[in-house]
Amino acid sequence: MEHMIIRPARYEDLEAMSGLLQELFTMEKDFSPDPVKQRSGLKQLLTSPTAIIFAAEYDGEIVGMCTVQKVISTAEGGMSGLLEDLIVTPRCRDCGIGQSLILFAEKWAIKQDLVRLQLLAEADNTAALRFYDRAGWQKTGLICRRKMLNTNSQLY
Numbered sequence: 001m002e003h004m005i006i007r008p009a010r011y012e013d014l015e016a017m018s019g020l021l022q023e024l025f026t027m028e029k030d031f032s033p034d035p036v037k038q039r040s041g042l043k044q045l046l047t048s049p050t051a052i053i054f055a056a057e058y059d060g061e062i063v064g065m066c067t068v069q070k071v072i073s074t075a076e077g078g079m080s081g082l083l084e085d086l087i088v089t090p091r092c093r094d095c096g097i098g099q100s101l102i103l104f105a106e107k108w109a110i111k112q113d114l115v116r117l118q119l120l121a122e123a124d125n126t127a128a129l130r131f132y133d134r135a136g137w138q139k140t141g142l143i144c145r146r147k148m149l150n151t152n153s154q155l156y
């Protein structure tokens with residue numbers, strides 16, 4: 001992949017990145033693809049001072065992406081980062097693009113003085129879990145719960 005570069009995403013990458021997220025959220029059972037929401041989320045990330053989007057560009061085309069958002073960790077007594085939205089378009093997989101995206105995210109996080117990165121993955125996404133094993137990401141015993149917040153939410 002000689003002509004592949006990883007760089008911070010720009011506004012003009014929006015449509016391509018939204019397309020990648022349609023693929024990701026079609027694949028992940030807990031999410032639903034919605035281009036309007038994905039474009040909105042991406043715009044918010046592009047302008048956020050506490051987040052970054054990395055885009056993988058190959059021959060002028062966006063073929064992969066990942067995002068990192070900073071959060072305060074009381075466990076670490078400092079900032080950690082949530083890595084999300086990692087996807088490489090199917091025809092470009094197994095060529096090292098995913099590894100490069102993760103590496104750029106990790107280097108950025110170190111430069112930003114983040115002390116840890118974390119991510120969520122589907123328990124049955126064996127390809128991604130193997131990929132994270134290889135990249136040196138530890139397993140945890142944590143699971144994810146969520147509550148959607150709307151006017152009908154049951155509040156305690």
Ligand SMILES: CC(C)(COP(=O)(O)OP(=O)(O)OC[C@H]1O[C@@H](n2cnc3c(N)ncnc32)[C@H](O)[C@@H]1OP(=O)(O)O)[C@@H](O)C(=O)NCCC(=O)NCCS
Pocket residue numbers: 024086087088089092093094095096097098099100120121122125127128130131132134
């Ligand atoms: C997970 C994902 C992002 C990995 O991206 P990728 O670009 O295929 O990853 P890489 O090419 O860096 O690594 C994949 C494999 O190819 C191998 N590889 C890396 N560079 C290689 C190269 N130059 N030539 C051949 N194989 C290579 C790696 O050893 C790795 O092996 P593994 O399957 O044992 O981990 C990609 O499969 C994907 O988009 N999946 C669907 C979305 C998804 O599951 N996202 C994660 C949500 S939590």
